[in-house]
Amino acid sequence: MVDSSGQIFTIDALLALLLITILIGISANTMGIVGDKILEYSSEQSIQRIAGDTADELIKTPGMPENWENYKYFTNIVPGLADIENGTNKFGNILSMRKISSLKKNPELIKRLLPENMDCNLIIYPINTSIPVIDVISKTPLKGDVSVVNRTVLYDYKLIDIYSNIKPDVIHVNGSEYICTHSYTNPYSHKPPDFNSRKSGWLCAAFNIDLEDIKSKDFYILTDPVMSDNTDFHASWILDTPNRIINNSQNFTSNPMLINSIISELSESKNREIFVLHVFIGGDIKHSFNTYIVGVPRGTSAQDVRLDNINPQPAFLIMKLWIK
Amino acid sequence: MENKGYILGGLSFLLIIPSILLLMVLVDMVNMDESVDTIIKSDNSFYISGDVERNIPIITRQVLKETVDNVISNGNSIPNSRILIKNAVEHRMNDLCANYQNNSGVNIRCVINSVDSASDPFEVEVNSTILVMKGNITYNHIVNQNISILGTDHRNKFSINSNDSNEISDPLPFIKCKKIGGMSIKNARISYGSSLKKYLEGVNGSEIYENASSPYHIKRCPYDPYKSHGNSTKLTTLKNCIDNGYYHESNDGACLLCRLEGRATCNHYGFETFIVPSNEGNQKFIRATCSIDHVIFGNKNFNDSYPGDSVQYYFNNNTAYELFLDNGHRAKYGVPDIK
Secondary structure, three states: OOOOOOOOOOHHHHHHHHHHHHHHHHHHHHHHHHHHHHHHHHHHHHHHHHHHHHHHHHHHOOOEOOOHHHOOOOOOOEOOOEEEOOOOOOEEEEEEHHHHHHHHHOHHHHHHOOOOOEEEEEEEEEOOOOOOOEEEEOOOOOOOOEEEEEEEEEEEOOOOEEEEEEEOOOOOOOOOOOOOOHHHHOOOOOOOOEOOOOEOEEEEEEEEEEHHHHHHEEEEEEEEOOOOOOOOOOOEEEEEOOOOOOOOOEEOOOOOEEOHHHHHHHOOOOOEEEEEEEEEEOOOHHHOOEEEEEEEEOOOOHHHOOHHHOOOEEEEEEEEEEEO | OOOOOHHHHHHHHHHHHHHHHHHHHHHHHHOOHHHHHHHHHHHHHHHHHHHHHHHHHHHHHHHHHHHHHHHHHHOOOOOOHHHHHHHHHHHHHHHHHHHHHHHHOOEEEEEEEEEEEOOOOOEEEEEEEEEEEEOOEEEEEEEEEEEEOOOOOOOOEEEOOOOHHHOOEOOHHHHHHHHHOOOEEEOOEEEOOOHHHHHOOOOOOHHHHOOOEEEOEOOEOOOOOHHHHHOOOOOHHHHHHHHHOOEEEEOOEOOHHHHHOOOOEOOOOEEEOEOEOOOOOOOOOOEEEOOEHHHHOOOOOOOOOOEEEEEEEEEEOOEEEEEEEOHHHHHHHOOOOOO
C-alpha cells in the first residue's frame, strides 16, 4: 500500500515556505520604501511647484484688479506685482514698487495665492548693495521642509514719477524740434545745440503737473550723469511757464535740487499747470547729460531721490514656503 | 492521479507574484520623466506666445506708418482702412509665426480680430487671439492692446531726436488737396500753395487760404487744458502751439483711421489742428472759413464749413498773424473776443 499523507511537513517544503516568506517580506518592504519615496517626492515637488507657481503668479501678473494698490479696501483683491506700463495694457517683467509697498503693508493678502495650510516669507535683495533690502513679508519659517524660490526681477521704484526728461541726441532733424516759448518775447531765443559743429544751445520741453500733485509731492531737478562742480562749461536751466517767461538761469548742482518754491510761485492754481523746462548744454556730446524733473511723495528724504531709483533696478526675489 | 506536485507547485507560483509586483513598481518609476517633459514644453509655448504678443504693437505701428505714407504719396483714400490694416498686420504676423514654427516646432497662429480707434484719439486698439499648439499642449488667449500713433518719446519724455521716421503724418490734407497740385512740405509743415484756395473755391474768403500751412506730423499738444492757449496776455501760447504744429483732442475731428478714408469728421473721438493762413498777403478779411482742419475739409458741399471771426494772435515787424475761429473754438481754446 502506498501512503501519500505526510507530504506537507517535509523539510524541503518548510524550506520553500521560508524562502517564500522572506521574499514576500522583502518585496513588501521594498514596495513600502518605494511608496514612501514616491509620496515624499511628489509632496516635495508639489510644495516646490506651489512655491514656483506662486512666485510666478506674483511676478508675472499685475493682480486683479490691475491697479489694486490704489484701493483702500482689499476685500476681493488678488495681489500681483507686475507693473503696468503707463497708459497701456501691457505688463512686462518689471515689478511696481507701489504694489510691493502695498503688499508690505498688507501681508495677509498673500494668503489669496497660497493653499490654506501653507505660509511664506518674501524678501527682495537688490543687486546694487547700496540699496536697502526690501522685507515684504517677514515671517520665520518653521522647522521642517522649506521650499525656496529665487527669481531675478527688475523693479521700478515708481514712487518717483518723472514729469519731464530731456535727453540730448546727436541726430538733429530740422523742423522737428520743439519751438521754445522764448522765441517770441526774447531777443535771445533758445536755439538748440548743434553737436556736429560743437555749438552749445538750449533744449526745451513742455510738461504738465496736476494741482493735486503740486500739493502732495516734492519736486526735484536732477541730472544723469551727476554734474561735477569742476567743469569749464556751466550748464544751466530755467523753469517757467508759457505765460511767465523767466530769463535768468540757474546752475546745476551735483545733488538733486528741490524746486517746490519755483513751482508754487509759477503755479496759477489751475487744475493742471503747464511748465516749460529749458536746459542749456554745451556742444560736446561727450559731456552731455539727461535732465529729469521728478516728483516724490511729500516728506520723502532727499537721499531717496537718486538716479538708481528712476530706472528699473535688478534684484533677487526670494520666496520661502512651508507648511504651517 | 498524482497529487504530489500541487503544494510545491502552488508555493513556487506564489514566488512569481512579488516579482511581478516589483517589476510593475520599476516600470512606474521609469515613466515619471514624462511629467517634467510636459512642464518644459508648456513653458516654451508660453514664452513664444508672449513674444508674439509683444510683436503685435510693433508690427501694427509699422503697417500704420506705411499705409499713411502710401496714402500721402498717391493722394488716394482707402475705402476701408480698418479691414486693410487688420489684414496687413495679420499677414505679417503669419510670417512671424511661420518663423517660430520652423525654428522651434511650436505651432502658433495669431488672428487679428479687429483694428479700431481707441478711446484715446492718439491710439489705435488691436484685438487679437493667439493660439499655440505643441504636441498635445494647447494655449490660447485673447489680447487687447492700445498702440500709440505718436512718435517715440512723446509723453513726459522729450528727445531732440525726433527722427522723421518715427512720427506718423496726417493723411487727410493730402487726400483732399494733393490731386489739385501745389502742395509741398517745408520744415515739417505742409504748405498748400494754391491747392487749398482752389479746394475752397466758391466759399467766401477762400483767398485768405492761399499759401496756408498746417502741421505734417501728428503731435499731441502739451498745453492741456486747452483753455490755456488763450490765457496768455498776447496769445503767445496759441502762437507757440501753432508753431509747434500740435494736434488737439476733438469730438468733431476725425480719428486717424477715418482720416485714411478721407473723412474729416467721424463718430469716434478724434483730433483736430489749425490750418493757418499765410500772413504775407494783403487781403484782410473779418470773417472766413474757420481755420480748423475738420471744418475746412468737412464737406464738399460746405454745409459743415462754417465761418469764424478773425483772431490776430501775434504781431511782428508790422505783420499781423491771424486765423479764424468760430465761437465754439474760441471757447475751447480760451481765446477772448479780441481783434
